[in-house]
Amino acid sequence: EAAVTQSPRNKVAVTGGKVTLSCNQTNNHNNMYWYRQDTGHGLRLIHYSYGAGSTEKGDIPDGYKASRPSQENFSLILELATPSQTSVYFCASGANAEQFFGPGTRLTVL
Amino acid sequence: AQSVTQPDARVTVSEGASLQLRCKYSSSVTPYLFWYVQYPRQGLQLLLKYYSGDPVVQGVNGFEAEFSKSNSSFHLRKASVHWSDSAVYFCAVTDNYAQGLTFGLGTRVSVFP
Numbered sequence: 001e002a003a004v005t006q007s008p009r010n011k012v013a014v015t016g017g018k019v020t021l022s023c024n025q026t027n028n029h030n031n032m033y034w035y036r037q038d039t040g041h042g043l044r045l046i047h048y049s050y051g052a053g054s055t056e057k058g059d060i061p062d063g064y065k066a067s068r069p070s071q072e073n074f075s076l077i078l079e080l081a082t083p084s085q086t087s088v089y090f091c092a093s094g095a096n097a098e099q100f101f102g103p104g105t106r107l108t109v110l
Numbered sequence: 111a112q113s114v115t116q117p118d119a120r121v122t123v124s125e126g127a128s129l130q131l132r133c134k135y136s137s138s139v140t141p142y143l144f145w146y147v148q149y150p151r152q153g154l155q156l157l158l159k160y161y162s163g164d165p166v167v168q169g170v171n172g173f174e175a176e177f178s179k180s181n182s183s184f185h186l187r188k189a190s191v192h193w194s195d196s197a198v199y200f201c202a203v204t205d206n207y208a209q210g211l212t213f214g215l216g217t218r219v220s221v222f223p
Binding site: 031033041042043044050056090094099100101 | 142146151152155159161200208216
């Protein structure tokens, strides 16, 4: 059974709208991460978390917020979505130098 | 700051042939190094990781990688590829794994019969 799940798997949003991407893990890992994947850029780290209540900025945090209300859940929030945020977003949980990735969310901002 | 360079965007090999994917990294300290594989429309799966010890590390599905501090490299190898090895392979680095990974752009491998 999948240990890192993401919802929704696909999302179409309008420019200026609010988007929330959700991630749930059953690995009981303290660390969680949000990345985006774009052609020509590989995967880039947006936000990460050390545990419930913790959120930290990654390499490209502008335009994104994160929320970690519990050990299991880590959300990525786009308060005012822009077309440049069209991408595939991956969540991961990690421990002992290993990260386990979810299946990804394909977000299109029109 | 860390960085990863995968110089080959695409590699095409015949089934049964050997495969080598190149990875060069830049880091101020000896980092953690990883190879991940991504199959179509899926997330990334860990193939192997290295931090210290024997510079040749074994991974899943017959993959291995060799670390070279002098060359700042972490190349991935497989002796005999199968069509199911067709995927995108990412090299990644971090000096603090709790703070996330820095990925290369990936190498797309196509295996032909």
